[in-house]
Every structure is written in structure tokens, then in C-alpha cells.
Amino acid sequence: MKAIVYEGIRNVKVRNVEDPKIQKNDDIIVKVTSTAICGSDLHLIHGFVPNLPRGFILGHETMGIVEEVGKEVTKVKKGDRVVVPFPVSCGHCWYCEHDLWSQCDNSNANGETGGLLGYSDTFGGYDGGQAQFLRVPYGNVGPKVVPEGLSDEQVLFLTDILPTSLWGVDMAEVKPGDTVVVLGCGPVGLLAQKWAIYKGAKRVIAVDCIDYRLEHAKKYNQVETVNFQQYDNTGEYLKEITSGGADSVIDCVGMDGKMSTIEKIESVLKLQGGSKSAIEISTQAVRKCGTVVLVGVYGARYNGFPLGDFFSRNITLKMGQCPANSYIDPILKLISTGKFDATDIITHKLSIDKGEHAYRIFDSKDDNCIKVILKPQT
The missing domain is CATH 3.40.50.720 (NAD(P)-binding Rossmann-like Domain)
Incomplete structure (x- = not known):
């Protein structure tokens, strides 16, 4: 599959990498339909976050269609359209049970913080979603099914x-x-x-x-x-x-x-x-x-x-890091009823093949760039 990977300070590349696979029984694989570049991704490529190996897949704002589910997954099924919040959360530790999803005790063996998608080995080493496919751990906890009546652009930002x-x-x-x-x-x-x-x-x-x-x-x-x-x-x-x-x-x-x-x-x-x-x-x-x-x-x-x-x-x-999971449902209701709209911040929609260009204009603030959405399947 194609993915945007870190190759050094201010250096990202679009590479062909191995497709993700189910590793645990509660994993899911998502076929990514839309992903975005976040300001905090710039902290990674500027070298401010430690333990980011070359070849690491970036991105934590991702949505798409469930492609495959582990045998213990019951909350979503193949074909569901989901948004994936950026914290990786187990759903049953003390922090998750108290809606402090970004500080999950079980999602990051590499440190004292919770795990985050696409945010270096310091935050769990989970591959990111600026790719054609994404493995999502704890498939019964994070992913949220969204209505088909809403466009990707309307709901993608629920991820972060x-x-x-x-x-x-x-x-x-x-x-x-x-x-x-x-x-x-x-x-x-x-x-x-x-x-x-x-x-x-x-x-x-x-x-x-x-x-x-x-x-x-x-x-x-x-x-x-x-x-x-x-x-x-x-x-x-x-x-x-x-x-x-x-x-x-x-x-x-x-x-x-x-x-x-x-x-x-x-x-x-x-x-x-x-x-x-x-x-x-x-x-x-x-x-x-x-x-x-x-x-x-x-x-x-x-x-x-x-x-x-x-x-x-x-x-x-x-x-701190936002416990995003708790906010998705109430914000989704506001979007569905037309009471809140975030789409005006979108200035660029590009194929993932243009990932290097997208990072460059987002980082350097060229072409009046505010928010870039990438389409991995085009």
C-alpha cells in the first residue's frame, strides 16, 4: 500500500509499504477514505518528539471503511464507515473507565502516557493513518460508525x-x-x-x-x-x-x-x-x-x-491530550443537525500521492494553506 512516512527532519516521502494485518483478536483493518495532516504532525517532522524511526507511517486523523475485523470484534463489522479517534484506548483500565481515554494504562508499553496513532515509538509505536489502510487496535473501543448522509469532510475532524x-x-x-x-x-x-x-x-x-x-x-x-x-x-x-x-x-x-x-x-x-x-x-x-x-x-x-x-x-x-472518544457522539449530533460546521477550514484536498507537496505547503504556510485532506484511494 501507499503511505506517508518520516524520513528525517522536514523530510517525508510517499512509499510503498507492507499492508497492515490483524495482530490481535480485537483489531480491525480500515480502508482509509480520508486522512488529514495535523499541526502536531509538524512537531514530529521538526524533530521535537523523540523515538521517531525513519520509515514510520504518520497521521492520526483518519476515517474509512472497515475492511477486516478480528474474531473478538463485536461493535463494528466489515463495510461500516467509521472515524477513528487518535487515542489508542483499551476501554477497561481505570483511565478509560473514567473517560480519560488519552491516558489509557494498557495501550503504551513504551512510556507513562497513553498510546496515540501515528505518533512515534514514544506513544506506543502505532502506525499512522496517512496510508491506504490502517490497523486499529481495540476495535470495540475507539472506532465510531458515522451516518452515510454526511460527507467525509463533515466528520473527519471528529478524529482529533x-x-x-x-x-x-x-x-x-x-x-x-x-x-x-x-x-x-x-x-x-x-x-x-x-x-x-x-x-x-x-x-x-x-x-x-x-x-x-x-x-x-x-x-x-x-x-x-x-x-x-x-x-x-x-x-x-x-x-x-x-x-x-x-x-x-x-x-x-x-x-x-x-x-x-x-x-x-x-x-x-x-x-x-x-x-x-x-x-x-x-x-x-x-x-x-x-x-x-x-x-x-x-x-x-x-x-x-x-x-x-x-x-x-x-x-x-x-x-494535555484530549480524551477525544467522549466528544465524538455529542459533536456528531451537532454536525448532523446543522448546528456546527468545520468544513470552512479545508483549503486543500489532494491525493496521497501528493503527500510530500501537502506537507511542504502546510509546514511553510504556502498557497494560503490551513487544512489539508488526503485521499489515499485515488
Whole structure:
């Protein structure tokens, strides 16, 4: 089969690789109809996530048709159309039983975190879904059957960025009348803005440095926008225009934010895992006793982390990998009834054969690229 594989820093290739096979009785094989490139995939190809071997199949936003099922699988059958949430979850450990799916105790023998599809040996070593076929472990737990009346484009993002963005807004406890700052106008940031408005936020301020993404936020989400490159101290500016700070700040950037020279050196030397610029903005942009949520992915430990700034102002800090499984059904209901639509963020639909080009434009922000969907069967 064809698959997109990691071949080194900023180097991905479309290769012919071996088809996946049923390995355990509760595995399923999915014939992938649509998959997507996520911002956190860039953390992998930038070298910020350890234990990523060359030839590793990337991707964790995947859906398709069930092709084969293990003999213990009862929840789905061959021919079912499913979305596959990115956490690999057993369904019966303490964390899964408490809806903390991304921290499953049994899905990752390589570390203390739960397993994730397509996210290096550090997170379980599971091949990703940017391929023509995908093996999905725990077939009775993760995959969700979706209605045929909805297009792939409407439901694909249930695999990650729709749950992740809503989870971020939920962790921020956004309520009617709130002021919310969203750092980043990539796919998760744009969706977090939508969810904040859906939850009743009175004022949403989107922060980025890429004009076309800021224009998209303004056009489709009707939010205020701030280009952080226009200010010497963006955090202080946000504090000023919100009269003391926002009720919550949602960081949808993570370690791929703009790095200082020192951060670049420290990242190369593996002394730090990327940028913490978004965190630093959030310390100033949030009001006293407010909430800062980190849904952008962070990796290694960080030098000069502004812990004192959070502590002295009684800031609540929340973060982590989204327990996506719990969000699929409620969001699917909103999509089915026309109450929520995420398709405006899709800017490119390409064959998987164009995988190298897709990664290049997504990473370099060329051709006004916001979100790429890949079609492995074309």
C-alpha cells in the first residue's frame, strides 16, 4: 500500500509499504477514505518528539471503511464507515473507565502516557493513518460508525481537532459574556474560536502572525484579530485592550510557536523542546484568577518557564491530550443537525500521492494553506 512516512527532519516521502494485518483478536483493518495532516504532525517532522524511526507511517486523523475485523470484534463489522479517534484506548483500565481515554494504562508499553496513532515509538509505536489502510487496535473501543448522509469532510475532524478544540474551550470553562483569547489561527485555533462563540463568549480575540489565517478568522468566525508581530509585547497589549486581561487564554500553538535565538539553540542541543512564546504571551494576556489552557502540543522540559507569573496571579493552568472518544457522539449530533460546521477550514484536498507537496505547503504556510485532506484511494 501507499503511505506517508518520516524520513528525517522536514523530510517525508510517499512509499510503498507492507499492508497492515490483524495482530490481535480485537483489531480491525480500515480502508482509509480520508486522512488529514495535523499541526502536531509538524512537531514530529521538526524533530521535537523523540523515538521517531525513519520509515514510520504518520497521521492520526483518519476515517474509512472497515475492511477486516478480528474474531473478538463485536461493535463494528466489515463495510461500516467509521472515524477513528487518535487515542489508542483499551476501554477497561481505570483511565478509560473514567473517560480519560488519552491516558489509557494498557495501550503504551513504551512510556507513562497513553498510546496515540501515528505518533512515534514514544506513544506506543502505532502506525499512522496517512496510508491506504490502517490497523486499529481495540476495535470495540475507539472506532465510531458515522451516518452515510454526511460527507467525509463533515466528520473527519471528529478524529482529533474537533474534540481537541471543544475540550480546550470546556477546560477554559467558557461561559456567556466571557472574553477569550485564542493563540493561533491554525485548524485547532480556528475551531476553538467557533466553540467559544458557540458557548456564548462575548468577545473572542484571535492571535497569529500569518495574515491569511487572521483574515480567515475574521471572515468566518467574526472575531477580533491581533498580529503579534506588530507589537513589542503582545501579552501586555492584550491585557490593555481587555482592561486587565481575558477570562481565559487558550494556547493552540504549542511548541511550534515563534522561537527566540536562544530557544533555537537549546532545541537543537535538546535542552528544550521548541518554543514557549505562546505560554509567555498567555501569562500577561489572562486576567488575575483567570484560566490558561494548553491544547497545543508541548514536548520536553522548558527553561525559564514562567511559573511565578502564573502563581502570583492565581492563574489556573490546564493542559494535555484530549480524551477525544467522549466528544465524538455529542459533536456528531451537532454536525448532523446543522448546528456546527468545520468544513470552512479545508483549503486543500489532494491525493496521497501528493503527500510530500501537502506537507511542504502546510509546514511553510504556502498557497494560503490551513487544512489539508488526503485521499489515499485515488
